[in-house]
Amino acid sequence: MHPGVLHRRFLNDLSTSLFSFVLPLLPTSEELNVKEEVRGLIEKLIKTLEPSARLLSFGSSCNSFGLRNSDMDLVVLIDDPNATIEPGNFVESMASLLERETNFNVKPLPRARIPILKLELAPSPALPFGIACDIGIENRLAIENTRLLLTYATIDPARVRTLVLFLKVWSKRRRINSPYRGTLSSYGFTLMVLYYLVHVKQPPVLPNLQRIMPMRPMEEEEVMLEGKNVYFFDDVETLRREWSSVNFESVGELLIDFFRFFSHDFQFNNSVLSLRAGQLTKESKGWVNDIDVGGLNEMARDRNRLCIEDPFEVTYNVARTVTKDGLYTIRGEFMRATRILTQRPDRAVLALAELCR
Ligand code: GTP
Ligand code: MG
Incomplete structure (x- = not known):
């Protein structure tokens, strides 16, 4: 066969193979539902600390580039302009609250350059790989x-x-x-x-x-x-x-x-x-x-x-x-x-x- 024809065939094959390669690596709807539930639950708890707080997803869970079992990136946004919140302190308050009220393994990093709270949930049947999640504060650019x-x-x-x-x-x-x-x-x-x-x-x-x-x-x-x-x-x-x-x-x-x-x-x-x-x-x-x-x-x-x-x-x-x-x-x-x-x-x-x- 002519090399040009072979090359064409390879390119077609490659494109089809790329689609089939990526498809099974996408998150299942079950995984997405569980993650959304987790987000909602944490948000509810955080609102007991600061009623105007919202918890939003960012990164791969919502930019459409998410893979199965990827980490969750979350950010707390405080809507009340009169609320005076220092990110490091807020990370510490969230940590004690979530430690008390949830099964998450909680690790606060309040003095990091960008203070965050790291959460981990052990694997379960619905989430065979568990959940790993980082919560930042007021990172609106993300x-x-x-x-x-x-x-x-x-x-x-x-x-x-x-x-x-x-x-x-x-x-x-x-x-x-x-x-x-x-x-x-x-x-x-x-x-x-x-x-x-x-x-x-x-x-x-x-x-x-x-x-x-x-x-x-x-x-x-x-x-x-x-x-x-x-x-x-x-x-x-x-x-x-x-x-x-x-x-x-x-x-x-x-x-x-x-x-x-x-x-x-x-x-x-x-x-x-x-x-x-x-x-x-x-x-x-x-x-x-x-x-x-x-x-x-x-x-x-x-x-x-x-x-x-x-x-x-x-x-x-x-x-x-x-x-x-x-x-x-x-x-x-x-x-x-x-x-x-x-x-x-x-x-x-x-x-x-x-x-x-
Ligand atoms: P996986 O976690 O590997 O699935 O990929 P991801 O798409 O979530 O990317 P990553 O974890 O690297 O980053 C998550 C989000 O954090 C990005 O979509 C950005 O919004 C933000 N981010 C990550 N790294 C940087 C950075 O160096 N600078 C800034 N400004 N934002 C970043
Ligand atoms: Mg990520």
Whole structure:
């Protein structure tokens, strides 16, 4: 058979295999129901401490990039402007309350940079893996970036969700999704995929939601929250009606090209990935990691090896956890993935299995 035909067939196969790979890894409706019940129960208890408190989910339980048995990310929002609440103290009060009233294993971290409460529930028949949950206080930006990610997913769920979910599974299986061990968070990998779909792919698969300005097309729209501009175009109905991508590449093609781009083309040494603004230089952001920057110690230099700008907290490098070794490993994994997907054009299922081994 002609090599071109074989390649076509492999790409079709790869896309089908990606869908089938991801499907059984999605959370069951039972799991989602139990988690929602747990959220409601904790919220009720927290309201006895502060009646205007609400408990909201963020992260993968509601950005549509959730995998089965993933952690719950929760945040307490206090609506009463007259309530004076110090996050560390509130974490301590919640800890004693939940210790008393629930079966959760409770671990408060009230003096962390961002005070949180960690909860764990032992496995049960309904939840064979138990529940692990982090509760933060007043982190409203996390709610906004969760909504941004969800809106991107909603525009083209088949391609966007499949790619992100696959990348999450792959990065976990290949052990490069551990911010505490020098690699990158799921949030970081998700931003990389979205960056690629908005800014790298031509024609783009996704529009830049932070740059669609329907009201005053010549000016920048601004919605301020905690001193950050959190504006993005979130009118999904209008988007569906008025925006459609003219990029028709299959999810398999996009995956291979994603790996190829981050193996060969992206300039890790001097570029910053910005979902908001495209490719920026480290220099322009002051995120330099050269040895010759005087006075910076080893730790400080390691903070800007990989640079991913947060969509709203633009002075914040989401990939600050990635060390020199971590980046070396991640780049090695991108190359390995490219190699497997381009040199194994027989069975796509086998290529995916090998990729995630
Ligand atoms: P899994 O837990 O692996 O399923 O993925 P996840 O989608 O929940 O991602 P992750 O746990 O990495 O992050 C959860 C949420 O926390 C994200 O959706 C963000 O809202 C927020 N978050 C995580 N890391 C950062 C960070 O470095 N900066 C900011 N601003 N927010 C973050
Ligand atoms: Mg999470």
